[in-house]
Amino acid sequence: MFVSVIIDLKIKELDQKYDYIVPEELIEFIEIGKRVVVPFGNMERLGYIVDILTESKIATKPILEVVDIEPIISDEMFLIYDYLINHTTSLKSAILEAITPTEFMHDYQKKAVLLKSFDDEIIQNFNRIGEWLLSKSDYKYLSKLKRFEKSNLIKLITTIKPRVNPKVVIGYEYNHNHNYQRINNYLHIVEQFFYQNTILRSDLLEITTASVLNTLEKNEVIYRVDVTIKREVTHKFDLNDKDILLNNDQKKAYNEIVSGFNTNKEYLLYGVTGSGKTEVYLKVIEEVIKNGKTALILVPEINMIAQVAKRLKSKFQDVAILHSMLSLGVKHDEYQKIYDGEANIVLGTRSAIFAPLDNIGIIVLDEEQDESYTQTETVIYETKDLAKIRSKYHNCPLVYASATPKVETMYQAQNNQIKLLELPKRAVIDLMPEVTFVNLKNELKEGNTSILSRKLLEELTTTLNNNEQAMILINRLGYAPFVMCRVCGYVPTCPSCGVSLTYYHEDSELKCHYCGYHEPYKNECPNCLSKELAPRGIAIEQVIYELRKYFPKAKILKLDTTTTKKKGSNEEIWYQFLSKDGDILVGTQMIAKGFDFPDVTLSAVILADENLNLSYYNADEKTYILLKQLIGRSGRHKPGKAIIQGYNLSHYAINTLEKDYMYFYNKALAARKIANYPPYVKMSQVIISGLGYLKTYQEAYIIKESLEENNHKVLGPSQAFILKRGEDYRFKLTIKHEDNDVNQIIKILKEYNNDKIRIIYTPFIDLE
Ligand SMILES: [Zn+2]
Numbered sequence: 001m002f003v004s005v006i007i008d009l010k011i012k013e014l015d016q017k018y019d020y021i022v023p024e025e026l027i028e029f030i031e032i033g034k035r036v037v038v039p040f041g042n043m044e045r046l047g048y049i050v051d052i053l054t055e056s057k058i059a060t061k062p063i064l065e066v067v068d069i070e071p072i073i074s075d076e077m078f079l080i081y082d083y084l085i086n087h088t089t090s091l092k093s094a095i096l097e098a099i100t101p102t103e104f105m106h107d108y109q110k111k112a113v114l115l116k117s118f119d120d121e122i123i124q125n126f127n128r129i130g131e132w133l134l135s136k137s138d139y140k141y142l143s144k145l146k147r148f149e150k151s152n153l154i155k156l157i158t159t160i161k162p163r164v165n166p167k168v169v170i171g172y173e174y175n176h177n178h179n180y181q182r183i184n185n186y187l188h189i190v191e192q193f194f195y196q197n198t199i200l201r202s203d204l205l206e207i208t209t210a211s212v213l214n215t216l217e218k219n220e221v222i223y224r225v226d227v228t229i230k231r232e233v234t235h236k237f238d239l240n241d242k243d244i245l246l247n248n249d250q251k252k253a254y255n256e257i258v259s260g261f262n263t264n265k266e267y268l269l270y271g272v273t274g275s276g277k278t279e280v281y282l283k284v285i286e287e288v289i290k291n292g293k294t295a296l297i298l299v300p301e302i303n304m305i306a307q308v309a310k311r312l313k314s315k316f317q318d319v320a321i322l323h324s325m326l327s328l329g330v331k332h333d334e335y336q337k338i339y340d341g342e343a344n345i346v347l348g349t350r351s352a353i354f355a356p357l358d359n360i361g362i363i364v365l366d367e368e369q370d371e372s373y374t375q376t377e378t379v380i381y382e383t384k385d386l387a388k389i390r391s392k393y394h395n396c397p398l399v400y401a402s403a404t405p406k407v408e409t410m411y412q413a414q415n416n417q418i419k420l421l422e423l424p425k426r427a428v429i430d431l432m433p434e435v436t437f438v439n440l441k442n443e444l445k446e447g448n449t450s451i452l453s454r455k456l457l458e459e460l461t462t463t464l465n466n467n468e469q470a471m472i473l474i475n476r477l478g479y480a481p482f483v484m485c486r487v488c489g490y491v492p493t494c495p496s497c498g499v500s501l502t503y504y505h506e507d508s509e510l511k512c513h514y515c516g517y518h519e520p521y522k523n524e525c526p527n528c529l530s531k532e533l534a535p536r537g538i539a540i541e542q543v544i545y546e547l548r549k550y551f552p553k554a555k556i557l558k559l560d561t562t563t564t565k566k567k568g569s570n571e572e573i574w575y576q577f578l579s580k581d582g583d584i585l586v587g588t589q590m591i592a593k594g595f596d597f598p599d600v601t602l603s604a605v606i607l608a609d610e611n612l613n614l615s616y617y618n619a620d621e622k623t624y625i626l627l628k629q630l631i632g633r634s635g636r637h638k639p640g641k642a643i644i645q646g647y648n649l650s651h652y653a654i655n656t657l658e659k660d661y662m663y664f665y666n667k668a669l670a671a672r673k674i675a676n677y678p679p680y681v682k683m684s685q686v687i688i689s690g691l692g693y694l695k696t697y698q699e700a701y702i703i704k705e706s707l708e709e710n711n712h713k714v715l716g717p718s719q720a721f722i723l724k725r726g727e728d729y730r731f732k733l734t735i736k737h738e739d740n741d742v743n744q745i746i747k748i749l750k751e752y753n754n755d756k757i758r759i760i761y762t763p764f765i766d767l768e
């Protein structure tokens, strides 16, 4: 028996299958999708079995070890693997790694073993048994160690070990054959073992002391065993939730989805903000679980997990949660629960699309319009495409929920490729917020220089007086988006990315949002040496500063990527605001998404039109969705208001905000038709990066020509938004093509992809 293996080295030249001999004693453990340790060159590496062969002309070495008890990549995940090979320029090894839960990956550890003592300062690093586990910081000694290895004084060994280990604690079992004389004094403990074989030490310590346990152990009444326990996700919320009573529209949508069980039908659950889309899919999940199947629920951002988790966990027992803010150990155990079939509902963000859930009865993508569903690093994919593969595999419905669907999605629904389910009314109070537009040009003309308009100040005062809450959106981090010299116009930029640096008032620093570069802020201009380098424009910290000035008594909370970096802090802020320990929530785009705060009666945006002029074909859609969602946070349980401030308010992405979504949809669709943009054509983007500005540009040009020879319409090359990343210059090509051209495009791109010129294909066009 032989196996084909993909080695976990992400090097283009080595990214192929290698055949190995299976030794007799390992044959029974071999399965496709398991990982093995194999000799590779002079190393030992981890590899994934992708094929089992009866014959191989190239295999010369045997595999050394089978790592997994069960396959880590299922047949279903191999379908996704095949799809990603044909739809991305990523390496096979990178794709396998993307599919494998990070917490189940293995790390390589170098160890030096002392053979003979010798005289050198490094000898003190070896422990009593003559071993030294090298940490990353010890790698500086590596060349020295290799010299000692040559002289046979030490031996260097590389071992492969799991990244995360299961949590093991002490438990006790009862020894029925003991002959301890004084057992009568301890019957209350012995009794415990009537009900369960193994009891955790920590549980026994609730009813007795450590010294009693030691006595019993010493006299062989009980003995120690290792017990693997699962680490749990902890939450900051309670588990009370109201019962679900569906209204007529919700019932209709529910019945439609249930009638689609055991088909891979796609649904667009389109309901105005506050119409109760979540209730519909919660009720559907109930039915799925009754039928003995499982449910996969995705939300776009970690911030939205808590709200849905609260509702799911109040109703269902076995919910696993997956997102990147969990600790490694907890995440490992949540995955283990899914592998072991102990979780029948999985709630997670984007990468939970790979959750090893079996027997799926429903897949939900909540807030389908959200850009976070697009993976833009390493292996690039649209979550929706992978969800379709899974829905087909399990023959289960796939539900997209949204109040503001992507134009492309609504277009498919209008053309009956997706079944449209409508919830036209708000569930609790059938009234949309009253929207007021404030032109900031007029504010300035009439003498108000504050970024808070008079109307906004007035409504904020009323809201706070009524003991209600407000949400304010400003989609820029820091205090000012950039600084500029008032004399010569100089704008400091990031030395590695080329984008302008953001000003942070509290730290008095200039920071790059893309690579983390930062430098102290000085008002002296390095260009003309004047002292006129000053912050320009507005950003979140400045808005909070202004609000504090006008409302010193109000409690203001902030939610942006700087506040959510800490584990659990997003959930904390959400819960704090929900429990009314906060009057105004100021945040970036993340506050506009999906939140349901009953006491919010005012939502406002500081600069509505700030992103309208970006060069994306869908800049209109991005603006509209963000603002429509923001408006939807207000007045969900009692009448509410919304204020839209901006300079250019006549654009259809803004002046249709008061009306139904379909007004915007029709305007946007007409604009797309004229410009020949999606959904009328498929558009994708290629980023070409490499050393040297001119050389990379030329390479991009050659790739363009090659694509054009194959009849693809290509725009560019033009500079990418982030021109430089590290040492690499970046250019982009935009391709207009048909859906089924992707395979051929990928084939062409792969010919040019090498270690010098890196090519990333994206099935959308707003990668930065
Ligand atoms: Zn200057």
Ligand SMILES: [Zn+2]
Binding pocket: 494, 495, 496, 497, 498, 512, 513, 514, 515, 516, 517
């Ligand atoms: Zn940078």
